[in-house]
Amino acid sequence: MFKAMRKRWQHWVNQRIPRSDQRVFGQRNIFILPTGAGVVFGGLLLIMLITGINYQNSLIYLLTFLLGAVVVAAMHQTHRNLSGLELTLIQAGEGFAGDLIPFRLRAVSPRHDALAISLACDDVVLNQQHVPAGQQADLNLSVPSLRRGYLQPDRILVETRFPFGLFRAWSWLRPVTSGIVYPNPLPAPEAASTVQDGEEQSKSSSIDGNDHADIRPWREGDMSQRVQWKRYARTGEMVITDWEGEQGSPHWLDYEAFAGVDQELRLGYLAHQVMERSRNNSRFGLNLPGQVIEPDSGAAHTNRCLKALAIFGLEQPREGGPLPHGTRVGESAGRALGAGGEGAL
Structure with missing residues (x-):
């Protein structure tokens, strides 16, 4: 019964305060009730009145x-x-899963000081x-x-107990604009990209199990884990281990390179x-099922890639019902986009 009453109350509030990025508070959407101190103070007044009578x-x-x-x-x-x-x-801010996202x-x-x-x-x-x-304040x-995805708070509570704390007046802002939560970065295992010179190949090629390797000079885009640091310390020459059979371009970060790995793990590796x-x-590019971001560098390119990873397989929240943070909408669509990944949020 309590759950049913709470659900009806939330439905009534949502109708009275629809989603919007801007809200002016007035008679229609401000609620006020006594605080605990106000109830005690009222009880004391009642006792004083009875005593006086x-x-x-x-x-x-x-x-x-x-x-x-x-x-x-x-x-x-x-x-x-x-x-x-x-x-x-x-x-609406952006950040990694588990962090506090600034809004x-x-x-x-x-008309008057608040x-x-x-x-x-x-x-x-x-x-x-x-x-x-008459002034504005940024808060x-x-x-x-x-978890990763769109971050759309159900309600942002706005309240005041000024001047004496005897009453609590409150309302809510229910924003439409969503923040972006990037996948939590996870150290990635060595895996070869399936993209070569900007084109996707039919399957991924892993370096695990290869016994033959070539040494070549370091090129821009090579992963730091593959640098022969001991040789660099001895000779000052920065070289890379190139395993036999590895065909992927070092300029590409590829979703398909981690075959058989859970979708969320893949996104964490890519992040x-x-x-x-x-x-x-x-300089690097990002290859996702249904989306290819061409190689580039810089902060804007990094942000674009992280955002693509954050919203991969998700639909943007819309008016009509609040969504928990990062909830998947359209599970089947997400699975179709993330073919090869077995996990869900």
Whole structure:
């Protein structure tokens, strides 16, 4: 029964506060209730009133009604503190799975100061934010991420308990724009790309089990694990071990190179390789089923590759229902794109 009531409440709130990257808070979407301290304070006022009636004491009456007036004024001030506040999501951040993803919001209070405003999402709270009247304040809220994909918070809580903490006024922002969560980088085993000179081959070629190797000079794009560091320390000559039968281009990071490996592991391996090539400022391309990113270098290229890995096999969240962080929509479509991978989120 409790679950059914909670579901109905959430449905009612979602209808009253639809998804939008901008929200102006007013009578229609602000909720207010006494806090625990407010309930205790109200109980004490009731006891004082009963005592005053019992003893017919004018001073007790005076103090009771004076404190009651303070409570009523505090209720109106708490509601007014949030009323008229405009909150806009201006940038949804990016990061790796397990990190806190920054969401940048802009708050504007055109008529009066908004004091002691708090923002919260899941267990992360941003406390005591002040927005002067007629000015704007940029607020950075970090949202926890669980796995790769689109990060669309169900609700961002906006609340205030100013001035005395006797009442709590709150509402929500339900953003449309999603953050991007990259796969968690995992050290990749040695594997040869199936791409040669920009063209895909029919199957991958692994270096495991090959006993014959050639030595060649280091070229841009080669993996650092394959450098003969002992020889480099002795002679200062940087050379690479080239295993016999290895046909893949060193400029390509290839999804099909890790045949028989779980999809999420493949994406983690590729994310690690992307970061490694980026640190070395190497030129590289990314080959995914249904998408090929041509070799390039630089921060923009790295970001593009990481984003492609983050959203691989996923559909972007749409209005019509909140999605858990990184949830797969269209399981069959994701499996079709990730042929050769056996795992799911």
